[in-house]
Amino acid sequence: MNGRPAVRQRWAISGTGSYLPGRRVPSAEVSLSMGLDAGWIEDRTGIRHRHVAGPGQAASDLATAAARRALDAAGLAPGDLGLIVLGTSTPDELGPSTACRVQAALGAGRAAAFDVAAACTGFVYGLQTAVGWLATQRGKPPHVLVIGVEVYSRFLNADDRATAALFGDGAAAAVIGPAPPPYGIASMGLGADGSRAGDVLIPAGGSRAPASPGTLASLGHTIHMDARAVRSFIVDILPRLITEATDDAGVKPSELSLVVPHQPNPRLVASLADQAGLAPDQMVIAGQDVGNIGAASLPYALDHAVRTRGIGAGEVVLLAGFGAGLTWGHTLMVWPPGHA
Incomplete structure (x- = not known):
């Protein structure tokens, strides 16, 4: 020991990826069917x-495709993983975990694997676990x-x-790994x-x-879903998450480069920007072409931002998730350099 305090290791997202099934269904078609x-x-x-999985296409199939893209973006192989955490409300089966199915499909034999059940907040809960x-x-x-991932x-x-x-x-995925200070995850919080x-x-x-025949x-x-109750929850929780996250990190909402929210209703979520102290261009809205894909919504929007806008080193990014349970959570990070 040299008497100097240890520098706390920081962790950051080093690669993102997403996958949508091939069949795309227009909202007009769904509206007319009702x-x-x-x-x-x-x-x-x-x-x-919105996109719809094909016959025989399970949650693990979508998740594996997204995972491979995230690994490619991070420049890593499946053998470089120590853990796989998967959030879903629509697993392949009640047991084993869908994460174990993905581990086998990837050939990530050195990784532990399990699911988290936090509905649409599953990705943020997964980040905290990671x-x-x-x-x-x-x-x-x-x-x-x-x-x-959701089906x-x-x-x-x-x-x-x-x-x-x-x-x-x-489905959407992200790889988390070491980052040099001051980059990486700065604050996190969960609630239920x-x-x-x-x-x-x-x-x-x-x-x-x-x-049983009766439940079928x-x-x-x-x-x-109680649509009125869920809408009220969204209107309350998203501005509150942004306030709590920025207060915790000692920054102002206006200093955030991007806010990536869960977006069950893209129009409603976008309308809350002003109430949360944000300019419209700070909010990443990507749900208009996918609908609500649950635990995949937030990481899909993040991957969309990486692919279309790009996120520069040093930009402050807030992830704000919320969903059934009820659950909610945030992750605030300083984006690292060299991101693919």
Whole structure:
């Protein structure tokens, strides 16, 4: 020991990737199928299209494709991973974890793998898990793959406007690894309110209401959502997340280069920029061509920003997630140099 205080290791996103199934369904088609005007969904949500998984295409298939793109962007191989954390509400099966399916598909034999169940906040919860794991490891590969993926199309009631109008399928991923100070993740926070778990859920298929002829007949295996309650939650939580994150980091909202939110309703989320103290161009909105892809929404928007706008070294980026549970969380980071 030389008497100097140890420099705390920083962690940053070193590569992002996303994947959307090939079939793209216009909102006009969905609106007409529900007996509505062709522009009904787009007018209310801003969603123009969503993508739908093909027959036999499972969550792990979408996740693996996104993961490979993130690894390529980071210049890494599957063997460089020490951990895979996957957020989803629509796993391949109730067990084992979909992350284990992805680990096998990638050939990432040195990586531990598990799922997190935080609905649309799953990617942010996964980032917190990744940083915690990285901080305790010695001698393990110092990279974590965090994935968000959903195949919501298998869990929709086509006649339910509150859900069928919004949800789509897709996956996105990011690789987390070491970064030199002052770059990397500067602050994180998570929250939950389990008393409102009933606001949005898939009520059947678990241990409380196992699959039966009755649960199938009652459409218990589809997403049920109190649209009014969820809208109220979004309007409250997004500005609050931005305030809490910037206060924690000692910066002003105006100093953020980008805010990447979950976007279940892109039009609604974009309308909250002013209330959150942001200019419209600070907010990354990318849900108009994918709909709500749950745990993949936020990392998809981040990957979209990387691919289309680019994020420069030193830019301050805030990720703001929220979803069923109810759950929420944020990650504030200083973007590292040399990002692909």
